[in-house]
Amino acid sequence: MVSQGGRLIRRFIRFITFIDLPIKKKFFLFSVGVLFWFLAMTTVATVALVTINCKYSRIVNQTLPHERVVQTISRNLRLLKISGVTLCEREVVDEVNHQGELARRYLEEIRAAISSLALGGDLGSCLESSANADGEGASFCGMEDPTGITYLRQMSVVVEEIAKGSESLYALKVDSLEHHRGSREDLDRVHLQLRRALEQAEELSASYSAQSLSLYQSDTGQIAEIIRLTAYSMATVFLVAVLLLVIFTRWISESIAKPVRAIIRQIHSLGTGDVDLTNKIAITSKDEIGTLSGEFNTLMETVYGMTMFKNVIEEDSTLQDIYGRLGEAFEREAKCRDYVIYEVKENHRDMIVVNPLGVAADDLSCYADILSQCDLCRAKKTGHLISSLAFPGVCKQFKGENGEQHVCIPMNVGGRIGGVVQFLFYPDADGSCDNHEVNSRIFKAEAYIKQSLSVIEAKRLMNALRESALKDPLTGLYNRRFLQEHAQLIISGVLRRQKNVGLLMCDLDYFKQVNDKYGHDTGDIVLRDTAHLIRSALREADFVIRFGGEEFLVLLVDINEGEALEVAEKIRETVAAAKIKIPGGAISKTVSLGVSEFPKDTEAFWQAIKYADVALYRAKEEGRNRSLRFTPEMWSGNEF
Numbered sequence: 001m002v003s004q005g006g007r008l009i010r011r012f013i014r015f016i017t018f019i020d021l022p023i024k025k026k027f028f029l030f031s032v033g034v035l036f037w038f039l040a041m042t043t044v045a046t047v048a049l050v051t052i053n054c055k056y057s058r059i060v061n062q063t064l065p066h067e068r069v070v071q072t073i074s075r076n077l078r079l080l081k082i083s084g085v086t087l088c089e090r091e092v093v094d095e096v097n098h099q100g101e102l103a104r105r106y107l108e109e110i111r112a113a114i115s116s117l118a119l120g121g122d123l124g125s126c127l128e129s130s131a132n133a134d135g136e137g138a139s140f141c142g143m144e145d146p147t148g149i150t151y152l153r154q155m156s157v158v159v160e161e162i163a164k165g166s167e168s169l170y171a172l173k174v175d176s177l178e179h180h181r182g183s184r185e186d187l188d189r190v191h192l193q194l195r196r197a198l199e200q201a202e203e204l205s206a207s208y209s210a211q212s213l214s215l216y217q218s219d220t221g222q223i224a225e226i227i228r229l230t231a232y233s234m235a236t237v238f239l240v241a242v243l244l245l246v247i248f249t250r251w252i253s254e255s256i257a258k259p260v261r262a263i264i265r266q267i268h269s270l271g272t273g274d275v276d277l278t279n280k281i282a283i284t285s286k287d288e289i290g291t292l293s294g295e296f297n298t299l300m301e302t303v304y305g306m307t308m309f310k311n312v313i314e315e316d317s318t319l320q321d322i323y324g325r326l327g328e329a330f331e332r333e334a335k336c337r338d339y340v341i342y343e344v345k346e347n348h349r350d351m352i353v354v355n356p357l358g359v360a361a362d363d364l365s366c367y368a369d370i371l372s373q374c375d376l377c378r379a380k381k382t383g384h385l386i387s388s389l390a391f392p393g394v395c396k397q398f399k400g401e402n403g404e405q406h407v408c409i410p411m412n413v414g415g416r417i418g419g420v421v422q423f424l425f426y427p428d429a430d431g432s433c434d435n436h437e438v439n440s441r442i443f444k445a446e447a448y449i450k451q452s453l454s455v456i457e458a459k460r461l462m463n464a465l466r467e468s469a470l471k472d473p474l475t476g477l478y479n480r481r482f483l484q485e486h487a488q489l490i491i492s493g494v495l496r497r498q499k500n501v502g503l504l505m506c507d508l509d510y511f512k513q514v515n516d517k518y519g520h521d522t523g524d525i526v527l528r529d530t531a532h533l534i535r536s537a538l539r540e541a542d543f544v545i546r547f548g549g550e551e552f553l554v555l556l557v558d559i560n561e562g563e564a565l566e567v568a569e570k571i572r573e574t575v576a577a578a579k580i581k582i583p584g585g586a587i588s589k590t591v592s593l594g595v596s597e598f599p600k601d602t603e604a605f606w607q608a609i610k611y612a613d614v615a616l617y618r619a620k621e622e623g624r625n626r627s628l629r630f631t632p633e634m635w636s637g638n639e640f
Contacts, residue, residue: 056219063219341420349373378395
């Protein structure tokens, strides 16, 4: 459960950090994130501005206008109170009438103000002298809040009482002046009632003004708080946005830059040869960078593998070892299990199969004619890659049985085609081959072929040089150095098989007379033709060595007792019967041969050669043109 929970947490973290998303989507979501925070800041600012605007609009369109109208009502109430006192004190009818008119005007202004508060209107029409100062043309809304409606209702009732009281006071005062009716007590009583009504109205206005002031202070306080909170919110959003921007920018840049730096280091290591395959590039994502890192790790392994492959085959001693390792690379790295490696011989005509070994000519996918006439092979002849997948039936020498396809790659060794590698591919169940998969395998196989070409060229050159060092340039036979280097190998094989080696020491009779009479050029012709005659009388497994001057040593491998003398006679007769063509005619020559056998005559190989030489000189002493088998009586020396 703990491990599962940890995996879920890691998956969630990878999800919210976009680790496995493609780079394009990462930058798209990064841009969306930046836009989101800008929108968040814009939203906070917009909400704050809308809220402030609402609060400010209520202050401007309701609270302040209503308060100013209420102050107008309060002022008119005070004027009514003064007018009532003045009316009671005046004793002249005209002055009383004037105060009565003022009272009516004040009441009309109060009623108009109350109507404006109820319905809304122009502030300038409600404020007499102050309208021109700062309220002209300003409109406001009617009271809609419960407190304002209650104020209007109560104020309307009280104003009507004030109007009745004012009219009663005015009528009573006029009646007392004109008709001398009514007492002072009645006038004071009515005036007292009027004053109480006015005081009640003033209390209502004062109470509403206090509530308006409280509402104004609340709104202004809320506006200030909104501004403060908006500033904090904007700052917080900005800081969070900047922090996330820095984190994600650094993370995204590092997720790209870190693998790239690692790739650069690996490329540098590859260039300097200091490659450490254990220090692979860490794959931390499934995006293009992760894919690039994985492919680069594979590339490094491939390059390192090819480098090691080349180092290994450079240390191989034979071409056959190289061909074997090349085949292993085909199977292991390129997944090509059906292949044939052909090598073109030095005569540029013959071609042999070098891997896999032991394949019969009839088992090849090509006709056997290419082995004796390699130019029939299209890849060898053109020097280009030949593919039946790209061009069906391109090579007429390919049998193409059972629907199999082939790709043949020529091996350009030292400026000429030194071999051909043939890959075979078989169709799937639907009768087709996956060309993409085949091309991928061929690409890897071709890379290993190219790595091996320089080594193959060097090995073939070394073999040629070694061959030339071990062969006599005049006769084409092996020389004495070959015998010195390979004697132990020949001896070991013979002893292991419990067989004998026949040793024939041959010498041309009277060869010095040929040089003296016909010249050294003719002598060379005689030596060369004699070597050819000796070679023609032997088996393929036997060796002919030019031992020195006109002497030849023949090694008859795995013979039975007595067979060596028979072969010696065959050589002698072959040479004696031949006519050697020389400038100006033809001559006949004879040879003398001494025969010994190893290990029958002696367990010392070089002593057996000496025995054959002793027998040769005995043959010359007895008249030449003869073969003699070594006998112990011929040996007079005490030691070899």
